[in-house]
Amino acid sequence: MNYGYFPGCSQTSSAKEYDLSLRKVFEKLGFGLEELCDWSCCGATSAHATNHKLSNALALRNIVLAGKQGIKNMVAPCAACYNRLITSQHEISMHPERKNETEELLSEKIPADVKVINVLELFFKIGLAKISENRKRDLNGIKAACYYGCLLVRPMNINNFDDAEQPTSMEMIAEAAGATTIDWNYKLECCGAAHSIVRKDIVLNLSKKIIDDAVLNGANVIITACPMCHTNLDMRQRAMKRKYPEHLMIPVLYITELVGLAMGMNVKDLGIDLHYVNFNYDEYIAEKLIA
């Protein structure tokens, strides 16, 4: 079965490896990802922060395109895109006046049957058994702190696939891939995403707290499913090290990269070498392929 794919802007640049690993993993699992033709920005942060109508229109333009392309299930790997798309959809479904307004703006009818899902949901849709079946490598050296970030499982009344306060879906995926997971407290705390460029001080502090809690609870890898989280956690670690010399560098992987590793793919294939913090492969994985 094919799923629609809405990459989002980060996937084309700062989160290239996410895009790469996602495509590779799903190709290997036997599922096609059909990229949405001529997709545009979802309007995350800046648009909804300053212009509500614009943000709805930008997000729903993509839904219109998906409808035209005949996509029923569309994966949006970026948590911000995902949240933006489902929030806009929810708003127009609850408030028909908003729907009319936006349809007028776009001069198009907005289809109601395009379901936007995130990467975790996608893994659950294809079934976790599929991941364990395709396991080639032992990942039990990895003690993963699964970091959901703020937007992936919120808000509850729109998004019901996992608990908004104590989610477990990413842990289930990581465990299906053979990694050990830890229980920790900051899996839903915000990394400061939107302030990445303007208020680096905020981002640095928030990200530092997240990383520290992961380390405190015994993690040696942080797993994310959002390009913004990844950027902040991965890229900011050098600055952290400079500011707090005792800071422990900890690699940050995308969930797709983790699954890719378990399926026997290489660090380079998955784009893990593009990260700022080195993922020292030998340290975590016994190079023993499972038959």
Add this chain to the structure above:
Amino acid sequence: MEVLRKYASELLEKKAVAAVIGYVRVSDKRTRPAIITNPEDTSSLVFDNYCLNNLSVYLTKARIKALCRTSDKPMKLAITAKPCDVHSIVALIQENQIHRDDIHIISFNCGGVVKDFGLEFSKETLASKCIHCESQKPVYFDKLFGEEKKIPAAEDKQLQKINEIDSMSTEERFEFFKKEFDKCIKCYACRAVCPLCYCQRCITDKTIPCWIESSSHQRGNFSWNIVRAFHLSARCTGCGECERACPMDIPLGLINRTMAIEAKKSFSFVSGRSLEIPTLVGSFDVKDSDELFM
């Protein structure tokens, strides 16, 4: 056919049943109902595509009493019933008119019946209830005859008509039904033939107070037809006998079916399909829709 006759005759001989209500052939394309008490008479029993009456209308309390309670040991009453007639029997059981133990259901795998006597059975002459029939096998029976058959596929004109009426404006609908009801001559054939119209004294026969004006005037006709349809909504099993019996060809089936569709849509309920599911009339769900209410 022979097996049916043999079975019926055995039942009567063994005194397992007091009588067999069945069809007997009148002519080539015509059968009539018969209540057979003598085993010898069973030789005229038939079952084919021309058995279009719903015999459950004969299952009245009075008849069961008269036929089955004569000897010391109460006997059963056997009835040959098409799968759709079994629905009527189920409804009657649920409404306490007969007891399951009192009757012996001889049913058949059905391949459809003609819409009226004298017609050649074919796709074109198929009764409208058969076109959308979903139960070619009976839901309850004591004896089953015949192989599974296919009902010829035909256009569901009744549904098309319902949709057509649905798309009319309110005034047009009113005019349509006014014209139809205007034809009514208050012969009450619809009532007589309906297995579920079992009341000894019908609401329309009540005069103090007068519920429904009984002259065949427009106003009385309107009330009669509305009340008839309402009393049968969520009860009617869709046997279509009323429409067939109506000498003025009022499309009673249209209304009955519309109400059945609504019952299915709003409450997922189809009358006469199961003895376990409680009837829609007389039950409620706190979660029923509140849409209608300000």
Add this chain to the structure above:
Amino acid sequence: MGAYVNKDAKKLQPSFVSANLLTDTLPENNHTPFQKNNSDIPEEIRNRTFQDVSLCYQCGKCSAGCPVRYYMDIAPNKIVRLIQLGFYDEALKSSTPWICAGCLTCSVRCPKEFNLAGFMDAVREIAVKKKVKVKEKDILKFHKAFLNQIKRYGRLYEIGLVGEYKMKTLDLLSDVETAPGLFLKGKLGLLPDKVKDRKSIKKIFKKTDKKKINKH
């Protein structure tokens, strides 16, 4: 806030008199009566969020859980309070809506199911529309730069964004540590990734720009 009564006042004022919540100085005979404010702001917030600010009962759970609370000048719940009471200027001038990262922690936990993150979006939008002097102007500049990129290419062109933002803020030297790395790793494309049907994007911008949101 209490009930300040000016005994010297010749005309008897209503006894419930406003104090400026942001300063703790209240010149005794310089008070303004607490009166009905006919602003369209509550209505506008309602139009945007489909919720009324009166829903909030000021429990403070939002502020308690806010990850960026420490960087705000006024607690998020107090912004709602200010709007409830009609102190719009104070609310719109605050840095709080701009610091809000939109992480939805408050919205998820709110006992009254008030969508505070959406409310903050609305406050920002109103502040821009009313041309309030924004405290966190760099954040606003960033948003504008971001939207300009989208307007131009339909997608985010990160180099363009950073470049434009830096030109706007004249903050040229920060991020020197990350950008070269990004280039080296081939993560930042040198050319923007464009949407083909940029006309439709422009149209969206034009239609939603009636209030001149992005220019001032």
Add this chain to the structure above:
Amino acid sequence: MDKEKWEPKIAAFVCNWCTYTGADLAGTSRIKYPSNTKLIRVMCSGSVDPVFILKAFERGADGVLVSGCHPNDCHYNAGNFHARRRWDFFHKLLDFIGIEKERLQFSWISASEGKKFADVISKITKDIKSLGPFKAYKQMNSEFTVNFPEYNESSNSINKELQ
């Protein structure tokens, strides 16, 4: 009929415990509403037979309202639940037969909802006014020639005779 001067005739079947009391409250609160509606008190909305409504139409009503206690508030625990199902069918049936939906309306009005009662009465009066007289049914009446002594004024002459 002169449209200007025509005033609709509306019958309301209301339950004794909630809506009738709510109507009393509207009075105690002096909330004004149009005078076209006349209340017929029944014990429970569950006891209203659909024939009552047909009768009302036959006797020249332009609209009918049935009102009872809110779900779960029924003085008799469940009467209104049964009513709800009954009206669901009857309303659909009338709609199919071609009687305007607004002619027959339903509401839940509790004993404390005097304002709501007035609002509902105003609304139904407005609705019926905009629909105009129930000509379709009235026409059938006018064509009706036989008078039944039962409800006719002439029946009272019998009473007179008895006295």
Add this chain to the structure above:
Amino acid sequence: MKIGVFICHCGENISRTVDCPKVAEVCRNFPGVEYSTNYKYMCSDPGQKLIKDAVLENKLDAIVVGSCSPHMHERTFRNAAISAGINPFLVEIANLREQCSWVHDDVEEATQKAIELVRMALEKVKRDKPLTKIKVNVTKRILVIGGGIAGIQAALDVANAGYEVILVEKEPSIGGHMSQLSETFPTLDCSQCILTPRMVEVYQHPKIKLFTYSEVVKVEGFIGNFKATIKKKARHIIDDRCSGCGLCMENCPIKKKAYNSFEENLAFRPAIYTPFPQAVPNIPVIDETICTHYKNGKCGMCVKVCDREAIDFDQEDTMFVADIGAIIVATGFKLYNIEKKSSGSIYKGYGEYGYGKYRDVIDGLQFERIASASGPTSGEIKRPSDGKVPKKIVFIQCVGSRDESKGISYCSKICCMYTAKHAMLYKHKVHDGEAYVFYMDIRAGGKMYEEFVRRAIEEDNVKYIRGRVSRIYEEKGKYIVKGEDTIAGMPVVVDADMVVLASAMIPHDNAPLLARTIGIPYDKYGFYNEAHPKLRPVESTTSGVFLAGACQSPRDIPDTVSMASAAASKAIILFSSDQLEREPVVAKVNEDICQGCFYCKKVCPFGAIEVKDIKDINGIVFKEVAYINQGVCKGCGTCTATCLSKSIELAGFNNEEIFAQIAAL
């Protein structure tokens, strides 16, 4: 039939907008009207005399009064009719005040409507049939459901008035939640010390029959004549042999398989147990689910040590049927649990507080047990996880309560007070400890209540922080409580050793089931509804069923006790007469035409309809028809509308009367 019409001016209330003389004048010409008049105050003594005189003078058979709502003065005019020798049910009221003069402005319009209203009443009264009130006997015995403080109080009050009481409690002992409490606000007296004597009094009272470990499974009948079926669950102990020595409990080898629910799961109990040492009756129960005997037939330790041979493994549930005249429902409450809820529940758990995964995040009742001298820690404040004394403790109010996103919008009323008490108890026991209370509002309305809270703050130095807590998580053995003080506008973080949640009071899970069994209405949470929140606060809408305590809404002990006494006095009033009179508005079946489809039986909300066999001369049943028990029927008329053959009529509102009104519209 001669009818009199009496139009009341109600001072000016009616006559201001309705031209009363004109109405009377017009009505005089209506067929059947013999006499018509108007008067300033029809309900006054002269007004009633006017009616009486007119009736006698004109030999009237029925009257129509155009006045205020029948809910106001129907009874007055009916009594007037009785005194004039007319059947009271041949009186009809046209509501000219609430539904005419008060709601219309235009005099002409209102007058016209008034005339029409009187005409409708006239048509109805012409068809009214004389009715007589129904009399029923009263069984002077009461059933009290629930053996908490409410049930105990109500049972004692009724019993002391000299009537028999059956008290049913589902737990093995009476006492309820109050027996779990350590001390009670605002006096800080020991809960068990004041409760235990009452429990014993119940046990020893000659008029009270106690059924513990029992449930009410069926209630039939009607006021004065209920029939209740009580299931006495198998205790596996022969009651009258057991001396309550406790040897069996001491010797039971199964010690740690089940939590003690009386101790709020903070301790274990053996397989044979009484919930607590002061249990009444002091007879243990065997928990079949963990007892070894029921697994493999072995053990039998308890049998060996019991020299009175009181243990009976083969005992089975027994059913009792009791005739009773009234019921007091006092089933109490339970606490909201923060655990994750199933998707169908109206409640949602608290994920932000860990869904109950932190062992030292406990609820109020657990703290009561910890603080109680008879509790698992013997009154020392200790953490459930490691037994350490918490040096920093956080109390959070309004957990569940006033939190619509978790499913509850109401205030649980008692949490402010018991949290202050908890904080105080903690400070009294851990002198160097710090106590923090996160609150939204302090609702301390009650005698000495506000003073009590202030004492906690001022004398015991409990820190009150105004704000809801956003999150609790564990870090390095401490519980990080993230809050905000909304008064200071400052974030507040406490690294607590223990957190106590003041969870909401909610009804028991099976409260709706019991409500349906008895036939009383309940709200969306499952709290039982009173007949009127202000004027009939302890009555349910089902006559003869009274309510008391926290099964209605959250209540503290003083309120519960006073309402229990109120409910008891209502029951005693009921028992003070031998017979009850009730309105004759009941349904009746025309057996000749009833077809016996029994749809009426299905719709009857009160189970008043039975199957009646009609027999022929030989005694053979030839027809089954519906029969309405006049005592049970409440006269809703749902059956009349459902009946297809129209064989049921509701007296006082029969179809003929309604048709006449429609015709007169």
